[in-house]
Amino acid sequence: MSLKVQLMDIYKRLVQFDKKIGIIRNGEDNAYSERIERFINNSVTAKTASNIMASFLVGRGFGDVENDLVVNQKKGTTLLSFTNKLAKSITKNRGAFIHINYNLNYKIDSFDLLPFSHCRLGKKDDDKYNGKIGVSDKFTEKNIKDSDVVFIDVYNERESVIKAQINKCKGDTEVEKLKHYKGQILFINLDDEYTYPLSTIDAVQNDCDSEAQASIFKNRSLRKGFFGKTLVLTDPLIGGLNDYETPELYAIAKSEREDFKDTIKDFIGAENVGGALHVEKEFNDAQKLEDVFKVIQIDSNINDKIFEYTENSTFKNILMAFNNIPTGLVRSDNSLFAQSGESIKAMQLSYQNNTIMERNEIEQIVQKLMRKFREPKDVVMIPLIKEVEPIKEPQNDTINQ
Numbered sequence: 001m002s003l004k005v006q007l008m009d010i011y012k013r014l015v016q017f018d019k020k021i022g023i024i025r026n027g028e029d030n031a032y033s034e035r036i037e038r039f040i041n042n043s044v045t046a047k048t049a050s051n052i053m054a055s056f057l058v059g060r061g062f063g064d065v066e067n068d069l070v071v072n073q074k075k076g077t078t079l080l081s082f083t084n085k086l087a088k089s090i091t092k093n094r095g096a097f098i099h100i101n102y103n104l105n106y107k108i109d110s111f112d113l114l115p116f117s118h119c120r121l122g123k124k125d126d127d128k129y130n131g132k133i134g135v136s137d138k139f140t141e142k143n144i145k146d147s148d149v150v151f152i153d154v155y156n157e158r159e160s161v162i163k164a165q166i167n168k169c170k171g172d173t174e175v176e177k178l179k180h181y182k183g184q185i186l187f188i189n190l191d192d193e194y195t196y197p198l199s200t201i202d203a204v205q206n207d208c209d210s211e212a213q214a215s216i217f218k219n220r221s222l223r224k225g226f227f228g229k230t231l232v233l234t235d236p237l238i239g240g241l242n243d244y245e246t247p248e249l250y251a252i253a254k255s256e257r258e259d260f261k262d263t264i265k266d267f268i269g270a271e272n273v274g275g276a277l278h279v280e281k282e283f284n285d286a287q288k289l290e291d292v293f294k295v296i297q298i299d300s301n302i303n304d305k306i307f308e309y310t311e312n313s314t315f316k317n318i319l320m321a322f323n324n325i326p327t328g329l330v331r332s333d334n335s336l337f338a339q340s341g342e343s344i345k346a347m348q349l350s351y352q353n354n355t356i357m358e359r360n361e362i363e364q365i366v367q368k369l370m371r372k373f374r375e376p377k378d379v380v381m382i383p384l385i386k387e388v389e390p391i392k393e394p395q396n397d398t399i400n401q
Helices: 032-042 044-058 079-091 159-167 173-179 202-224 247-268 270-275 302-321 343-355 356-371
Strands: 071-072 095-102 108-115 119-121 132-135 149-153 184-189 229-234 276-278 294-298
Touching: 032 044, 032 079, 044 079, 044 202, 044 302, 044 343, 044 356, 071 079, 071 108, 079 095, 079 108, 079 356, 095 173, 095 356, 119 184, 132 184, 149 343, 159 173, 184 356, 247 270
Parallel strands: 149 184, 229 276
Antiparallel strands: 095 108, 095 184, 119 132, 132 149, 229 294
């Protein structure tokens, strides 16, 4: 007897070449990075965790003087602001696209970060090398044309390569050619086994979405459910048309009914206008006034316990995805404030160690760019939390007499 086991297909990101516009698609719909951005922005935990991780990756930058160094005159980008943008891209996308321009000495004249979602790799050559990167803000549009994509050379620091690229541009002189030169793009991929890196939240996309959907559900329940509604019960305020001697009297009765409803709205306040429900019900003559006219307040029908397990589960999963951020760095509670400053610092040092690989990557990227800059500089990143060596007590030698 043969046993057939059918494995369930798990989500995988398709990466295919798009002949129409000449780029390698990032996801089947070419919108993987855009979707990741929405998941993070719609999840309060992911958004907070992303900001915390980025701040640990930047640390204190490279020192006061180096932080203020302008690396892109046109945009006014400083080294610190560039590093902040780079850290955010690494945090969310585990990758980055850096646009680099050169001067006539073939030194880097300026650099800045491009939006990750605006960049796609171009066609590979016979050596499996991507020589161009396509840049566009229309990659997710159905009717995108090849003319919507600008192709820029991949980063190559060799002077002969840069010179050859500039000489291909329009113009009679090197100065004119340089004006038309588009520069190069340095592609950073922390998951180099894949064509494009997998996002930090790739494994917890559903958790980010679940957190957002729980928030939407509770909001809709508050706005459109029975929470805070007012129910008004009365005798019927109007009969049928045949109950009145003339159509004019019937019209008067209808008008008085509307006036009554307007009075209810004024009574409960303008902010609660959408929360009043008037029900006309037949009562018998033996009933008391409080039975004939009733005002009932309807309590909330939202059970927070239903969401408690899901929200705690998604919260923990998302923090694990961001290099296992300690809960105390994200969520404040009474127990946290009872902790000593040393325990908080221990959490910070622990997370700083958890992010050392990404921080070293950022430092190496910036060092590579600054060593080829028009005014070369050696820079060293300063961590956010400085580890202090414990003070050793002096030891007194005991002389045995």
